[in-house]
Amino acid sequence: MDAQFIISSGLIELYTAGLTSEKESQELEAAMxxxxxVAAAVATCQRNLEEYVKLQSVSxxxxxxxxxxxxxxxxxxxxxxxITNADIPQLTKTSPMEQTNVLSVPETKGVSWKWIAAAAxxxxxxxxxxxxxxxxxxxEFREYKDKxxxxxxxxxxxxxxxxxxxxxxxxxxxxxxxxxxxxxxxVAMPGTAAFPTAVAxxxxxxxxxxxxxxxxxxxxxxxxxxxQLWAIVDGKPVDMGVFEMGDTASLLQKMKITGKAQMFAxxxxxxxxxxxxTMEQMYVAGKIPG
Amino acid sequence: xxxxxTYTEAELVQGLHARDQKVFSFxxxxxxxxxxxxxxxxxxxxxQAVDVLQDVFLKIWxxxxxxxxxxxxxxxWMLNIARNTAIDVLRSKAYKLEQKIQNITDDVHLNGGPLTxxxxxxxxxxxxxxxxxxxxxxxxxxxxxxKGCTQEEISRALDIPLGTVKTRLRNAIIQLRNxxxx
Numbered sequence: 093m094d095a096q097f098i099i100s101s102g103l104i105e106l107y108t109a110g111l112t113s114e115k116e117s118q119e120l121e122a123a124m125x126x127x128x129x130v131a132a133a134v135a136t137c138q139r140n141l142e143e144y145v146k147l148q149s150v151s152x153x154x155x156x157x158x159x160x161x162x163x164x165x166x167x168x169x170x171x172x173x174x175i176t177n178a179d180i181p182q183l184t185k186t187s188p189m190e191q192t193n194v195l196s197v198p199e200t201k202g203v204s205w206k207w208i209a210a211a212a213x214x215x216x217x218x219x220x221x222x223x224x225x226x227x228x229x230x231x232e233f234r235e236y237k238d239k240x241x242x243x244x245x246x247x248x249x250x251x252x253x254x255x256x257x258x259x260x261x262x263x264x265x266x267x268x269x270x271x272x273x274x275x276x277x278x279v280a281m282p283g284t285a286a287f288p289t290a291v292a293x294x295x296x297x298x299x300x301x302x303x304x305x306x307x308x309x310x311x312x313x314x315x316x317x318x319x320q321l322w323a324i325v326d327g328k329p330v331d332m333g334v335f336e337m338g339d340t341a342s343l344l345q346k347m348k349i350t351g352k353a354q355m356f357a358x359x360x361x362x363x364x365x366x367x368x369x370t371m372e373q374m375y376v377a378g379k380i381p382g
Numbered sequence: 383x384x385x386x387x388t389y390t391e392a393e394l395v396q397g398l399h400a401r402d403q404k405v406f407s408f409x410x411x412x413x414x415x416x417x418x419x420x421x422x423x424x425x426x427x428x429x430q431a432v433d434v435l436q437d438v439f440l441k442i443w444x445x446x447x448x449x450x451x452x453x454x455x456x457x458x459w460m461l462n463i464a465r466n467t468a469i470d471v472l473r474s475k476a477y478k479l480e481q482k483i484q485n486i487t488d489d490v491h492l493n494g495g496p497l498t499x500x501x502x503x504x505x506x507x508x509x510x511x512x513x514x515x516x517x518x519x520x521x522x523x524x525x526x527x528x529k530g531c532t533q534e535e536i537s538r539a540l541d542i543p544l545g546t547v548k549t550r551l552r553n554a555i556i557q558l559r560n561x562x563x564x
Binding site: 150 | 403406407410411414415416418419420422423431432435436439440443454457458461465523526527530532533536547548549551552555556558559562
């Protein structure tokens with residue numbers, strides 16, 4: 093950058109007015125060292141502004157000078173003894189402090205405000221105590237409510253269990269009655285050669301020809317399979333129905349009716365039963381005695 | 383208050399460095415109106431300006447060693463202290479830009495506020511200068527010099543493009559130079 097360029101750039105005016113950035117100021121100061129004409133231009137511009145400032149001079153109150161001379165006399169400073177602003181008593185007190193006085197309420201009004209404040213405080217304390225009391229009550233109530241609900245729940249489960257047992261007992265009684273009936277014939281079906289451990293029993297009422305089945309020992313079938321009871325009438329298998337396993341297996345299960353039969357057998361078939369028995373899957377078989 | 387004694391610039395600097403109270407008194411008598419004018423112009427608050435002026439002269443006394451003749455005239459240095467101290471106070475008051483502008487608009491010199499009591503001797507001369515600067519030129523110089531506004535702030539305050547601030551300020555100062563050199 094050449095001196096004339098800097099002088100005509102407007103940078104000097106900005107610098108003098110305090111509008112240059114730190115970087116710009118440093119650049120210009122460097123240029124002032126390098127070019128005396130730049131330094132002179134800066135000085136001229138400075139003087140112009142100073143002239144402008146001087147034209148706006150205002151005489152300060154006399155009291156400041158007396159105060160200042162007193163201060164520098166009391167604190168005969170050398171450059172290393174610092175004086176903080178707090179050490180310098182302020183000449184003038186600005187008005188905010190006085191204004192607060194204006195704002196403060198007159199005495200008579202103050203009394204009534206005191207009463208209101210006291211009443212409010214008492215009410216607040218009362219409210220806090222009551223809140224505490226009711227909160228505790230509420231907490232207690234909440235505990236009882238939880239207990240009540242869990243009791244209700246267990247009560248329900250007990251009732252349903254009881255019902256379950258009742259049905260079970262009824263069924264067992266029914267089974268017992270059938271088994272103890274002298275008109276009912278008992279046909280034991282031991283395991284076949286393929287399934288020697290399997291055992292089941294048929295109860296056959298000779299009066300109404302109703303057939304019942306009791307599982308003594310049969311393995312649980314796969315989900316898609318079901319056991320089926322067959323009656324062998326005159327050498328031909330007759331479907332007597334499929335039956336359930338699981339919990340039901342311990343009870344006497346009502347099957348179909350048959351007037352005649354020489355033999356009973358159980359095979360494992362697809363779910364729902366088959367039209368004719370799968371002989372390889374015969375688990376138990378028993379002949380009618382006599 | 384030894385008005386009969388006059389000092390050269392070098393003697394003043396030397397006296398200040400030596401913490402000569404007579405020199406200090408002389409500096410005060412000769413420069414306090416100019417410095418007070420700056421502080422009042424920056425703060426537009428008389429009560430505060432008194433405190434700040436006192437602070438300014440204590441700084442001059444305390445930091446005399448920091449003055450370096452190579453960097454400019456003693457008056458320039460003192461002026462900068464006054465201006466910077468006052469602008470610091472202005473900023474610490476957390477003045478918003480709007481208030482700065484308000485202060486410029488309410489300028490005592492423009493509409494003759496309560497400060498007329500302290501009117502300077504040169505007021506007639508100043509009026510002549512004011513007449514020849516446009517209001518915008520005065521506001522530009524004042525916002526930059528007295529209020530420490532940045533170019534961005536001036537651009538917003540006067541609603542002129544940022545790039546124009548520089549040119550117009552330059553023109554304002556050139557105009558000022560022409561008036562003063564007449």
